[in-house]
Amino acid sequence: MSTILECKDLCKSYGSKTALHNVNLAIESGHIIGLLGPNGSGKTTLIKLINGLLTPSSGQLYINQNPVGVESKKIVSYLPDHTYLESNLRVRDVFSYFCDFYEDFEEQRAYDMLAKLNINPSDRLKTMSKGTKEKVQLILVMSRRAKLYVLDEPIAGVDPAARDYILNTILSNYDEEATILISTHLISDIENILDQVIFIRQGQICLSSSVDAIRQEQGKSVDALFREVFRC
Amino acid sequence: MLGKLFKHEFKETGKLLIPLNLVIICYTVIGAIMLGSRLFDDDHFALLAASSLILYILSIFAIFIVTFIFFTVRFYKTMYSSQGYLTHTLPVSTGSIIHTKVLVSVFWVVVTMAVTMFSVFAMVAVTIRTHLSYDSFNSFFMEFFMEFNEEFGMSFGSFLLPIMLLIIVGCFEGMLTVYASLSIGQLFNQYRILAAIVTYVIIHIAVNIMGTVTMFITEFSAMDSLFIAEEFSDSVLGSFYHTLFSVSNIEHIILCIIFYAVLYFLTTRKLNLE
Numbered sequence: 001m002s003t004i005l006e007c008k009d010l011c012k013s014y015g016s017k018t019a020l021h022n023v024n025l026a027i028e029s030g031h032i033i034g035l036l037g038p039n040g041s042g043k044t045t046l047i048k049l050i051n052g053l054l055t056p057s058s059g060q061l062y063i064n065q066n067p068v069g070v071e072s073k074k075i076v077s078y079l080p081d082h083t084y085l086e087s088n089l090r091v092r093d094v095f096s097y098f099c100d101f102y103e104d105f106e107e108q109r110a111y112d113m114l115a116k117l118n119i120n121p122s123d124r125l126k127t128m129s130k131g132t133k134e135k136v137q138l139i140l141v142m143s144r145r146a147k148l149y150v151l152d153e154p155i156a157g158v159d160p161a162a163r164d165y166i167l168n169t170i171l172s173n174y175d176e177e178a179t180i181l182i183s184t185h186l187i188s189d190i191e192n193i194l195d196q197v198i199f200i201r202q203g204q205i206c207l208s209s210s211v212d213a214i215r216q217e218q219g220k221s222v223d224a225l226f227r228e229v230f231r232c
Numbered sequence: 233m234l235g236k237l238f239k240h241e242f243k244e245t246g247k248l249l250i251p252l253n254l255v256i257i258c259y260t261v262i263g264a265i266m267l268g269s270r271l272f273d274d275d276h277f278a279l280l281a282a283s284s285l286i287l288y289i290l291s292i293f294a295i296f297i298v299t300f301i302f303f304t305v306r307f308y309k310t311m312y313s314s315q316g317y318l319t320h321t322l323p324v325s326t327g328s329i330i331h332t333k334v335l336v337s338v339f340w341v342v343v344t345m346a347v348t349m350f351s352v353f354a355m356v357a358v359t360i361r362t363h364l365s366y367d368s369f370n371s372f373f374m375e376f377f378m379e380f381n382e383e384f385g386m387s388f389g390s391f392l393l394p395i396m397l398l399i400i401v402g403c404f405e406g407m408l409t410v411y412a413s414l415s416i417g418q419l420f421n422q423y424r425i426l427a428a429i430v431t432y433v434i435i436h437i438a439v440n441i442m443g444t445v446t447m448f449i450t451e452f453s454a455m456d457s458l459f460i461a462e463e464f465s466d467s468v469l470g471s472f473y474h475t476l477f478s479v480s481n482i483e484h485i486i487l488c489i490i491f492y493a494v495l496y497f498l499t500t501r502k503l504n505l506e
Contacts, residue, residue: 014421051321053505073323084317088243100236144408 002064004029004148004179005050010059012045012203019045020203023059029147030176032193034222035183037200038230043183044081046200047152051078051180064147076104077146081153083133087126089120091136101146110143113169131158138166142173149180155189162188187223197222198228233324237332239457249340250300252295253347259288261352265359294350299344303337304410308425316505326500334407334492340401348469386470394477401484408491415498424506439487443480450479 003026010023020042025147027033037043048054049061052068063072085094091114098105114121117135138154151170155163171193174180184190197214199207206229214225263284266272272281309315310335319329361369380388413435417428454475 016451038368040394048505051317053317053320053503055501055503070323073321076321078321080317081316082314084314097240100240101233101324 002029003027003062004064005181006060006062007046008060008062010046010049010061011057012042012049012054013057018203020049023203023205025177025198025205026210027181027196029179030214032180032182033173033196033198034126034187034190034194035198036185036187036222036226037183037198038185041200042203043174043200044152045203047150047181047183049080050150063082075147077102077141078151079149079151079154081117081142081156083125083137085125085133085137089125090122090124092121093185094125094136094140095121098141098143104145106143106145109139110139113139113143117165131162134158135162135165138169142169145175146194149174149178151182153184155183155184160211167193182193187226188221191222194222199226201230234328234332237324237328238336239499241332241336245303245306245336245340248373249299249344252299253344256292256295256344256347256351257289260354263288263351263355267355268362270362282389292351295344300406300410301339302408303340304414307333307337307411308428311499312414312424312505314506320503320505326503327496330496330499334404334411334495338400338409341407342400345399345403354379384469384473384475390470391473393479394474397478397481400483401481401488404488405439405484405491407490408495409439412491412494412498418504419498419502421504443483446479446483447476450476 005025005027007023007025010020010025011018012020023046026192028113035043035046047056049056049170050063061068064075066072089097095107095110095158097108099107111121114136117132119128119132119136125136130137134154134157138151141149149170154170155166158166168192170180170182182190182194191211194208197207198205210221214220214222218225220228256394266284271277293361310319320326322329342385360372380391384391410432413432414428416431417424417426420427454472
């Protein structure tokens with residue numbers, strides 16, 4: 001197994017406010033990892049740095065031994081926490097866009113998933129509900145054969161039935177070699193699919209452990225441990 | 233990948249820019265038919281003629297304003313706002329993205345200008361043509377070029393060339409000023425659009441002051457040669473004209489390079505998406 005993601009003394013501050021402070025992290029490939037922390041703990045900042053949407057204030061970040069850039073973007077499939085597509089586009093236009101730019105995008109798989117949800121490829125995004133738009137974005141992200149999937153709050157803001165669909169889609173579309181990093185604060189919903197968890201608090205990693213270790217050594221669920229660690 | 237970027241950028245921008253240019257062409261055809269039919273020779277139609285002309289001028293202005301706003305908003309949305317999440321996670325270099333955005337927007341502005349110039353020229357030509365016979369129509373232009381040459385000591389082509397160049401450089405500078413201002417605005421964590429607007433206004437004022445100063449200095453030094461020349465000849469006037477435009481063109485090209493460098497540096501090294 002190789003290291004898919006590595007952070008060395010990674011720092012990011014916005015003006016005088018520090019969002020991430022000396023983050024050191026190494027993630028092995030082939031796992032589903034939960035990036036867990038309360039609101040404002042730095043989850044999204046770390047994810048944006050992984051995707052090159054922010055520049056670190058200091059420190060280094062490597063994805064599959066490469067710094068963030070064209071090579072890393074080829075193997076990272078990213079689901080942001082909000083809509084990021086032009087609302088005027090039709091679903092099939094977005095699919096052809098992804099087909100053009102991502103070599104690992106499997107168009108047929110995307111159309112199959114769309115058909116299962118009865119979404120018409122000719123529909124424009126602006127005519128869709130928030131939940132449907134999130135599903136379309138998830139289909140785009142999971143139809144890639146990426147090495148690292150980075151999902152920022154994939155289940156926030158959708159109903160429990162849609163949550164099940166999203167989690168099933170994630171599980172059924174990823175292969176054993178790939179790595180999934182999921183950020184969320186809705187832990188009980190995703191606890192069952194996680195292999196590892198990273199707790200992040202005030203821009204610092206406060207725990208990085210396997211889920212089995214937490215259950216065996218502490219005799220607690222991840223949700224219970226989270227509530228204990230982050231008690232207000 | 234650069235080809236694909238261009239393809240998608242043309243496709244998305246063409247959705248607005250093709251119809252806008254078709255509007256100008258439609259106006260031209262309708263205008264030319266009205267002018268060619270001598271409809272406006274009748275005094276009764278004077279009001280219609282005047283209002284058509286005003287409508288035409290206002291529409292052209294509106295089209296340019298819409299184009300300018302469209303590219304400004306599009307650049308902000310796709311580079312530094314929500315859609316930037318897609319733009320900057322594509323496996324292409326940031327440099328290629330910037331090249332595509334700049335070249336495609338300048339292409340459309342230049343095309344729209346060319347279509348407008350063609351439109352004005354076509355209407356003028358039709359007006360002259362309707363009032364002159366075919367032979368005199370041709371000889372009108374021949375005479376115009378001849379007289380121009382005699383009067384100013386240079387061909388009409390060499391008079392037009394520096395102006396054309398300045399227009400194209402001006403299009404680049406216009407778009408690059410906006411894009412560089414937006415790239416500075418995105419550095420701020422709050423009030424990013426306001427910061428971009430303030431930056432734009434400051435750059436605009438600074439560039440105008442600089443332009444006036446350079447123009448003044450150039451005219452002043454070139455004026456000397458006009459007075460020193462014992463005889464006020466056409467060639468002196470020609471060289472004065474060309475010096476003026478060359479200095480202006482060089483100045484604007486340098487500004488374009490500076491704005492491009494700012495845009496490139498801030499987007500590749502200091503990207504800060506909301």
